[in-house]
Amino acid sequence: MMDVNSLQNIRREAPNILITGTPGVGKSSLCKQLSEITGLQWLEISRIAKEYNCLEDYDAVYQCPVLDEDKLMDGLEETMCRGGNIVDYHSCEFFPERWFDAVFVLTTDNTTLYDRLTNRGYTGKKLEDNIQCEIFHVILEEAKNSYKEHVVFELSNTVPEDLQENINKICLWLQQWFQKQNC
Numbered sequence: 001m002m003d004v005n006s007l008q009n010i011r012r013e014a015p016n017i018l019i020t021g022t023p024g025v026g027k028s029s030l031c032k033q034l035s036e037i038t039g040l041q042w043l044e045i046s047r048i049a050k051e052y053n054c055l056e057d058y059d060a061v062y063q064c065p066v067l068d069e070d071k072l073m074d075g076l077e078e079t080m081c082r083g084g085n086i087v088d089y090h091s092c093e094f095f096p097e098r099w100f101d102a103v104f105v106l107t108t109d110n111t112t113l114y115d116r117l118t119n120r121g122y123t124g125k126k127l128e129d130n131i132q133c134e135i136f137h138v139i140l141e142e143a144k145n146s147y148k149e150h151v152v153f154e155l156s157n158t159v160p161e162d163l164q165e166n167i168n169k170i171c172l173w174l175q176q177w178f179q180k181q182n183c
């Protein structure tokens, strides 16, 4: 295994992108299709955290396990340094900034999000907090505060046509990234 300094100096042959946003905005739906089209590796952080044993105590209020962020970052470092990954997570501030070439924040209409989350069985504080998170653009602000302005893109994702349009926009961004590498 290479040491971290050597890894960080590797020139990525494909970019890493982050797809983030409030739970229910459509990250997984988009990442699955994008990964199939582009061949980039979809890293669903919630699933990987379980696989890497990076879950700590259970948060009773939010009814979800707490992530051991440091352990997860260590486990992903080599994969991320090599490039070619689509990272899917509902938060973005704790990842190393250097990991990502672009950060796409999905947003959706609040009523639509409410319906999606209640269909999933979310109720009470968990439902309210997620809706407020979307109303107050919490993840978008987090992304703007954590990454350089020119790498953060907001993508509205409410109706099925948006999904295809967003995939097209990301594919266009990827195409431009590869063109720049070849200049």
Ligand SMILES: Nc1ncnc2c1ncn2[C@@H]1O[C@H](COP(=O)(O)OP(=O)(O)OP(=O)(O)O)[C@@H](O)[C@H]1O
Pocket: 021, 022, 023, 024, 025, 026, 027, 028, 029, 030, 089, 090, 116, 157, 158, 159, 160, 161, 162, 163
């Ligand atoms: N553009 C869209 N138009 C209509 N429905 C959509 C769209 N995108 C996603 N959905 C639907 O919204 C629901 C939530 O989508 P998804 O599970 O992809 O969200 P998520 O952001 O990955 O959630 P989580 O963070 O909890 O994993 C799903 O039922 C999905 O089919």
